[in-house]
Amino acid sequence: MEMFYTTFGFVGAIALGIIILVVFFKLVGLLQGKMGAPAIIKMKGFLKDAAWINVHLAGGKLLERVKFVGFTDHSSVKGGHIPYQLANMVVLESSAGKRILIRSDAVKMIEEIE
Numbered sequence: 001m002e003m004f005y006t007t008f009g010f011v012g013a014i015a016l017g018i019i020i021l022v023v024f025f026k027l028v029g030l031l032q033g034k035m036g037a038p039a040i041i042k043m044k045g046f047l048k049d050a051a052w053i054n055v056h057l058a059g060g061k062l063l064e065r066v067k068f069v070g071f072t073d074h075s076s077v078k079g080g081h082i083p084y085q086l087a088n089m090v091v092l093e094s095s096a097g098k099r100i101l102i103r104s105d106a107v108k109m110i111e112e113i114e
Helices: 002-031
Strands: 050-055 063-073 089-093 099-103 107-113
Touching: 050 089, 063 099
Parallel strands: none
Antiparallel strands: 050 063, 050 107, 063 089, 089 099
């Protein structure tokens, strides 16, 4: 009978640990869900309104004729469900009106064009 209690105690401790971790991550998910979606930070005076720009990326790629919209705001992430890597990204808009998100550390240079 003693072997049953020692085995049950070990298995019970592991099961209790898993239950505690599940409850913790569920609570963290609920808190993130209550906070909402990330906001876009607009920077006044950085680029003229409706200015076309060329964005030079670290890999040597060039994004031509896009508009700078802003940055995603990490502090206003309310919806959760957004990986950490997608926070603080540069938001651009193409001439077709489609949004482009780029990691901010991938931007090497922003060039305003006419």
